[in-house]
Amino acid sequence: MPPANPPALLVLDGISRRYGDRVALAHLDLTLASGQCVAVLGVNGSGKSTLLRIAAGRDTPTAGRVVYSGRLLTEDDLLVRTEIAVVGDMASSYPDLTVREHLLLVAVAHGAGRGAGELADRALAECRLADHGGALPGALSSGQLQALHLAAVLVRPRRLMVLDEPEQRLDPAARRWLAGLLQAEKRAGATVLMATHHAELAASVADHVLVLSDGAVIAAGTPDEALAQIR
Amino acid sequence: MTVASGPIAIPDSTEPTISLLRELRRGRAARQAGNVAFWIYLAVLIVVAYGGSLVAAAVRDLRHPPPPGAQAAHVLAAAPAALSGLALLLLLILLRDALWRGPVTLPQATVDWLLDTPVDRGRLLRPRFRLSAVLAVLAGAAVGIVPAAALVALGLGGRGAGDVLRRTGAAMLSTALLFGLATGAAGVIERYPASWRWLRRATPAAAAVTAGLAGLAAWAALGRPPAAVATVVLWSGPWGWAAQGTVAAAGGSAPLWPAATALLGAAALAALAAGYRAAAAVPGGALRSRAATLGAMSAAMLSMDTRSVATAYSSGAGTSRRARFRLRPPRRRELVLLWRDLLAVGRAPSRLAGAVALTWLAVGLMALAARSRHVSLVPVACALTLGYLAAAWLCEAARLDAEDVRRSAHLPFRFESLAWWHTAVPGLILLVAAGLPVTAASVAAGRPQYILLLVVTVPVLVAGAMVNVFRGDFPLDMFGGVDTPVGNTAALRMVFWAAWGPVLAVAPMTALLASALGSAQHGPLARAVIVGAGLAGGLAAYAARRARRLRAA
Numbered sequence: 001m002p003p004a005n006p007p008a009l010l011v012l013d014g015i016s017r018r019y020g021d022r023v024a025l026a027h028l029d030l031t032l033a034s035g036q037c038v039a040v041l042g043v044n045g046s047g048k049s050t051l052l053r054i055a056a057g058r059d060t061p062t063a064g065r066v067v068y069s070g071r072l073l074t075e076d077d078l079l080v081r082t083e084i085a086v087v088g089d090m091a092s093s094y095p096d097l098t099v100r101e102h103l104l105l106v107a108v109a110h111g112a113g114r115g116a117g118e119l120a121d122r123a124l125a126e127c128r129l130a131d132h133g134g135a136l137p138g139a140l141s142s143g144q145l146q147a148l149h150l151a152a153v154l155v156r157p158r159r160l161m162v163l164d165e166p167e168q169r170l171d172p173a174a175r176r177w178l179a180g181l182l183q184a185e186k187r188a189g190a191t192v193l194m195a196t197h198h199a200e201l202a203a204s205v206a207d208h209v210l211v212l213s214d215g216a217v218i219a220a221g222t223p224d225e226a227l228a229q230i231r
Numbered sequence: 232m233t234v235a236s237g238p239i240a241i242p243d244s245t246e247p248t249i250s251l252l253r254e255l256r257r258g259r260a261a262r263q264a265g266n267v268a269f270w271i272y273l274a275v276l277i278v279v280a281y282g283g284s285l286v287a288a289a290v291r292d293l294r295h296p297p298p299p300g301a302q303a304a305h306v307l308a309a310a311p312a313a314l315s316g317l318a319l320l321l322l323l324i325l326l327r328d329a330l331w332r333g334p335v336t337l338p339q340a341t342v343d344w345l346l347d348t349p350v351d352r353g354r355l356l357r358p359r360f361r362l363s364a365v366l367a368v369l370a371g372a373a374v375g376i377v378p379a380a381a382l383v384a385l386g387l388g389g390r391g392a393g394d395v396l397r398r399t400g401a402a403m404l405s406t407a408l409l410f411g412l413a414t415g416a417a418g419v420i421e422r423y424p425a426s427w428r429w430l431r432r433a434t435p436a437a438a439a440v441t442a443g444l445a446g447l448a449a450w451a452a453l454g455r456p457p458a459a460v461a462t463v464v465l466w467s468g469p470w471g472w473a474a475q476g477t478v479a480a481a482g483g484s485a486p487l488w489p490a491a492t493a494l495l496g497a498a499a500l501a502a503l504a505a506g507y508r509a510a511a512a513v514p515g516g517a518l519r520s521r522a523a524t525l526g527a528m529s530a531a532m533l534s535m536d537t538r539s540v541a542t543a544y545s546s547g548a549g550t551s552r553r554a555r556f557r558l559r560p561p562r563r564r565e566l567v568l569l570w571r572d573l574l575a576v577g578r579a580p581s582r583l584a585g586a587v588a589l590t591w592l593a594v595g596l597m598a599l600a601a602r603s604r605h606v607s608l609v610p611v612a613c614a615l616t617l618g619y620l621a622a623a624w625l626c627e628a629a630r631l632d633a634e635d636v637r638r639s640a641h642l643p644f645r646f647e648s649l650a651w652w653h654t655a656v657p658g659l660i661l662l663v664a665a666g667l668p669v670t671a672a673s674v675a676a677g678r679p680q681y682i683l684l685l686v687v688t689v690p691v692l693v694a695g696a697m698v699n700v701f702r703g704d705f706p707l708d709m710f711g712g713v714d715t716p717v718g719n720t721a722a723l724r725m726v727f728w729a730a731w732g733p734v735l736a737v738a739p740m741t742a743l744l745a746s747a748l749g750s751a752q753h754g755p756l757a758r759a760v761i762v763g764a765g766l767a768g769g770l771a772a773y774a775a776r777r778a779r780r781l782r783a784a
Contacts, residue, residue: 075782081643081645086640086641089637090637091637091641092637094571094631095631096554096574096627097554101574105560105571106641108560108563108564108570109568109642109643109644110564111564113564117560134554136553152641156643
């Protein structure tokens with residue numbers, strides 16, 4: 001049974017982000033406890049990706065602060081790269097490395113050492129890429145590429161997973177597989193911040209849902225509460 | 232289910248469509264002619280303004296060629312293999328043109344609007360082939376002036392005006408026919424996609440033969456190979472036939488050059504006829520991909536994005552990446568980027584071979600420079616530039632990271648530290664490639680300082696290459712420049728933006744190496760080693776700073 005008040009892993013304290021005159025995020029607060037899964041919903045341009053980039057240390061807010069594991073998170077913090085795993089437009093692939101080599105690169109770089117091969121093979125199987133281990137990214141479908149990025153998350157430490165529309169380019173069966181994967185990660189204690197367009201996916205894995213519109217929160221709560229507020 | 236295989240009667244809409252287009256484009260043709268005239272005027276203006284005196288001096292020299300110099304006999308001996316090698320190289324380049332551009336290329340608008348209509352493709356495509364063939368033959372004739380001028384400048388083949396004209400005419404005719412042959416063959420290759428694979432496979436072999444001919448030329452210039460070798464080379468194929476006219480006009484031994492030229496002419500005519508026939512049936516997919524490649528290349532060129540130009544060429548030419556080369560990953564995380572960079576190098580053997588060849592050329596040039604008592608700056612700078620190019624060729628893995636900073640998102644390294652990590656493999660390869668001949672020369676000459684100078688030069692060149700790798704996208708505001716009393720700074724800024732890395736690495740090392748190689752004292756050597764080491768560290772730190780800025784952007 002999880003502790004009653006799990007410690008906060010990530011705190012976004014009054015963050016705003018402006019691009020010139022355009023406000024992408026307006027004074028947003030969010031606390032993510034260890035082991036919690038928060039889903040962010042909203043239409044295109046509502047600020048979901050900006051929020052995720054800031055939470056993952058890939059962007060700096062114009063105002064406010066981001067506290068990760070008790071310390072101020074900056075773009076140059078090595079914690080960003082060692083503990084926070086990202087999926088979505090924040091990651092890309094090398095055209096000259098095979099699928100398995102991508103996973104080996106990530107696993108060895110994170111210190112898997114001798115176990116890197118086994119980790120990579122397990123991730124390949126889990127992400128339904130076992131038959132594509134020797135393929136280059138250029139030979140993969142967009143859904144398989146998305147699966148490669150999810151697999152890369154599985155071979156590395158992932159205290160916090162920041163997933164920007166992980167269901168993108170996945171077919172309905174693959175989306176069901178993704179929901180199962182995220183539930184398993186949650187059961188294993190992973191903390192997840194996820195932007196999605198799929199209310200069903202959010203409802204099936206998230207503890208807390210945030211709905212954004214024009215950079216501001218318009219609904220928040222448990223999946224049922226948040227979705228009821230916007231209906 | 233029955234499948235119909237017979238022809239389907241479709242009304243021919245070619246004539247009305249072409250007439251309509253002609254009608255619609257009536258004003259455009261005049262405007263296009265005006266544009267072409269303007270560009271010709273601009274080119275002539277630039278040539279006259281910047282190279283007028285040079286051109287006048289060259290024409291004067293060619294009208295009164297010098298007597299044969301001491302090198303003339305060596306050049307004449309090397310000419311059959313050297314000219315055949317050059318002809319083969321040109322042929323290869325022109326044939327490979329068929330893989331991505333081809334003699335038959337349509338504009339994107341024609342591909343989008345006409346290719347899917349029942350317009351007769353022959354009417355669309357054959358004029359394109361005809362135009363390409365005419366331009367290629369003219370370009371070939373123009374290219375032929377270069378070897379002819381070189382031979383005249385060396386005083387080979389007589390000094391009268393008639394001799395000069397004969398040499399120039401022979402060279403122009405041979406290269407024009409060679410270009411015609413290549414264009415015709417390229418047209419046939421473009422028509423049959425199955426042949427693309429063969430051309431790709433034959434390319435390394437042809438490149439090796441070219442390198443072999445260069446070696447033969449060097450042997451002929453410096454030694455005494457049997458006369459039969461030159462005869463075999465000159466009759467080994469169209470490249471040899473193309474060389475014979477020029478060799479004969481220069482006074483070399485090619486008694487049957489009229490037959491060789493006639494053979495080349497016949498081959499060119501046959502190829503052009505075959506290409507013309509094949510042009511009408513070039514597959515639509517090929518035309519679409521070529522138009523897209525050219526569009527991507529034009530856009531990349533306009534935005535000065537050389538990387539995208541190369542990427543568009545690679546994807547257009549079908550030089551797809553393959554993962555044949557495998558390497559067991561290391562266990563230690565400190566070695567993982569070395570493993571990754573070795574994979575990149577192993578998967579691009581042509582890149583590796585090119586880098587090694589450039590390195591050896593650089594070492595050879597440096598050895599020639601070091602032989603004289605007073606070491607000249609020019610050969611040292613040329614050698615360092617070649618070394619820089621070799622280093623830059625080996626930095627592909629770093630370039631992939633710089634091209635898209637998101638690629639390293641899963642790696643637990645600061646982005647700026649990648650600039651440091653990526654220097655290791657290119658540095659090691661260059662040290663090994665250059666180290667072998669330099670160590671041999673060092674032992675032979677009893678001058679261990681050569682090794683010391685190599686050890687300090689390679690990191691400088693690699694770090695300079697990294698400075699360029701992490702420079703980011705071309706800043707478009709650079710086109711504007713700043714107006715100064717001596718003119719606008721845009722061109723100068725663009726040159727420096729593109730060449731900042733080599734300038735920072737090559738210029739100071741030229742002075743340091745020239746001074747160290749030309750002196751028997753320890754002072755210049757120590758200065759070269761200490762300043763060079765500092766320069767390498769400084770350039771790597773600068774590259775890392777650029778990388779950090781690149782990620783932040």
